[in-house]
Amino acid sequence: MPELPEVETSRRGIAPSVAEQRVARVVVRERRLRWPVPDEIERKLTGQRVTAIERRAKYLLFKTPAGTALLHLGMSGSLRIIDPDEPPAKHDHVDIVFSNGKALRFRDPRRFGCLLWADGDAMAHPLLCKLGPEPLGVTFDGDYLWERARGRSVAIKQFIMNAAIVVGVGNIYASEALFEAGIHPGRQAQRVSKIRMRQLAAAIRAVLERALAAGGTTLRDFRGGDGEPGYFRQQLNVYDRQDEPCRVCAKPVSASVQGQRSTYYCTHCQR
DNA sequence: ACATTGACCTGGGAGC
């Protein structure tokens, strides 16, 4: 479900209720997520004060003096602030109850998400230490992309969805950014010129920022931490618009499958 | 080192 704008929207939605709160207790109803929720998570988190809620790639980091809880929403995960006595529904796997009387509830029907614990420096964690730059950060630009693409025959869409190259770009925003940059998603990464890589980096940044401003994209069930859907769907140019007219040239939007994922593009506007 | 594929799960919608 969530790409970078949706994860960041969730972070901003829950942060006011979580920041500076002490963890009163942790309730884990289902440990079988993408990786098992570690047995130590209750012991490590309980009694700790959450000093910051940060985001790295699509991971949310709950920082405490004792270490960091890492949470990933996978494909179907969502977070809500609730009253702790609200009865849990199916797939409500974890509650983190705070001393202010509120709780953070993690729901994830498909169980592709995870909740892990990192002692010490969370950035040294195996899941975080090999990640590429943040697309909204200062080190990410077209020259970087072009350099990394040298000698790589993989399609540009799969290239920008590779978290070792750049994080946070999922299936929706990869299609949207390539449309905005006028690049065909099947083009080999090494065959994109430096000029067009600069356009692509700018497009990735612009699309993510616009989606963030709209509170993310709700296709079926995404909700931000405040329970509101995201409104970026209305601004999508190609994703999920097969056979609908291109908003620029009016030719029908094409769809194909790349690396087992649906891809949408305009054959006239993208080369 | 790189590219490709399978695997992990449940739920919702389309089609019959």
Added chain:
DNA sequence: TGCTCCCAGGTCAATG
């Protein structure tokens, strides 16, 4: 109404 099939916003591990 109910069944089957296909698809879904992620990403890691295994294989060549």
